Amino acid sequence: MGEFTLKYRQDNGGTAPLNNWGMDSEYGVLHDVLIGPVDNFSWRTGNASARRAERLGMQFDHKVAEAQHVEMLDAYRQAGVNTHLIPADSSLPYQIYGRDSSVMTPWGPIVTQMFSPWRRGEWAPIVKKYAELNIPIYDVITAGSLEGGDFMVLEPGVILCGYSGERTSPLGFAQMKSWVEKEGWEVRGYQFDPFFLHIDVMVAMLAEKLAAICIDAVEPELVQWFKSRNIEIIDIPFPQVLELGVNVVALGNDRVMLPKANTGLAEKCRAHGLEVIDPDISMITPGGGGVHCMCQPLRRDSAQKT
Numbered sequence: 001m002g003e004f005t006l007k008y009r010q011d012n013g014g015t016a017p018l019n020n021w022g023m024d025s026e027y028g029v030l031h032d033v034l035i036g037p038v039d040n041f042s043w044r045t046g047n048a049s050a051r052r053a054e055r056l057g058m059q060f061d062h063k064v065a066e067a068q069h070v071e072m073l074d075a076y077r078q079a080g081v082n083t084h085l086i087p088a089d090s091s092l093p094y095q096i097y098g099r100d101s102s103v104m105t106p107w108g109p110i111v112t113q114m115f116s117p118w119r120r121g122e123w124a125p126i127v128k129k130y131a132e133l134n135i136p137i138y139d140v141i142t143a144g145s146l147e148g149g150d151f152m153v154l155e156p157g158v159i160l161c162g163y164s165g166e167r168t169s170p171l172g173f174a175q176m177k178s179w180v181e182k183e184g185w186e187v188r189g190y191q192f193d194p195f196f197l198h199i200d201v202m203v204a205m206l207a208e209k210l211a212a213i214c215i216d217a218v219e220p221e222l223v224q225w226f227k228s229r230n231i232e233i234i235d236i237p238f239p240q241v242l243e244l245g246v247n248v249v250a251l252g253n254d255r256v257m258l259p260k261a262n263t264g265l266a267e268k269c270r271a272h273g274l275e276v277i278d279p280d281i282s283m284i285t286p287g288g289g290g291v292h293c294m295c296q297p298l299r300r301d302s303a304q305k306t
Contacts, residue, residue, distance in 0.1 A: 150199050
C-alpha cells in the first residue's frame with residue numbers, strides 16, 4: 001500500500017485508506033502540504049477578484065509576490081508543516097493556486113479537471129509530483145470539470161462540494177460523488193452562482209465543529225445543514241468575500257492561517273481561542289486566491305473518534 005498508481009480506487013468501494021498520506025477532515029493537525037509555485041504567476045482577469053483589482057488601478061509586482069510566497073512558506077515551516085512545491089511550468093500562470101488541480105481524500109488524491117483554458121495543463125505537473133512523492137492517486141476526474149476550491153473534507157465521513165456549473169460542473173461533481181459514496185461517505189452538494197468562483201470563498205472550517213461562513217452569500221439551507229451537524233458558525237460580512245476573507249487554512253491544534261489583511265476574521269478567531277498565523281499575501285490575493293487556494297493538504301492527523 002502506498003506505491004504510486006494512477007488509479008488506487010476500487011470500483012465497488014472498500015478502498016483502503018492510505019497509511020502515510022491523506023486526511024479525513026479539514027482541521028486535523030496538518031503535517032504535509034502541497035503548495036503551488038509563484039515562478040510564473042500573474043493576475044488573470046478570469047475572475048471577479050482580478051477584475052476588481054484591475055478596476056481599482058492596482059498594479060502587479062512579481063518580486064513582491066515572490067517575497068510574500070516565501071513568507072507564507074516560512075509560516076508553514078515555523079508551524080511544523082512540511083512544504084512540498086508543485087513543479088513550475090512556464091505555460092501555467094495560475095499554478096500558484098495549488099488547491100485546484102487535485103483534492104486529497106483518505107484514499108489518496110483525486111486529480112481534477114480545470115475549467116479555464118489557461119489552467120487545463122495543470123494536471124501534468126501534479127501527476128509528476130504525486131509520482132515523485134510515491135503517493136497513489138485515488139482516481140482522475142474525466143466526466144467534467146471539478147476544482148479543488150469547491151471540495152472540502154468537512155469532517156470524518158462527510159464531503160461538501162460546491163458546483164457552479166463552471167469551475168465544477170454537475171457531471172464532474174456527480175462522478176466524484178459516485179466514487180466517494182461507494183466508500184460509505186456522505187457527499188453533500190451545494191449549487192451556487194459562478195460569480196463566487198469556488199465555495200471556499202464563502203465557507204471554511206476553522207476547527208472541529210467551528211466554521212466561518214458568509215451567511216449573506218449562501219442559501220439558508222446550507223446554513224441550516226451546518227447547524228444540523230452542530231457546527232458553530234462565525235459569520236463573515238459580504239464585502240470580505242471579494243477580498244478572500246473566508247479563504248483560510250486550519251492547521252489543527254486550534255491554529256489557523258489567514259491573510260494578514262483579514263483582521264476581522266482574525267479577531268473573531270482569537271475570540272474563539274484560536275491561534276492566528278497571518279502572512280502578508282496582499283500581492284497574491286487580487287489574482288483570485290488566498291492561503292487556502294494556494295495549498296493542498298497531503299497529510300493530516302485523523303479526526304476520527306476512536
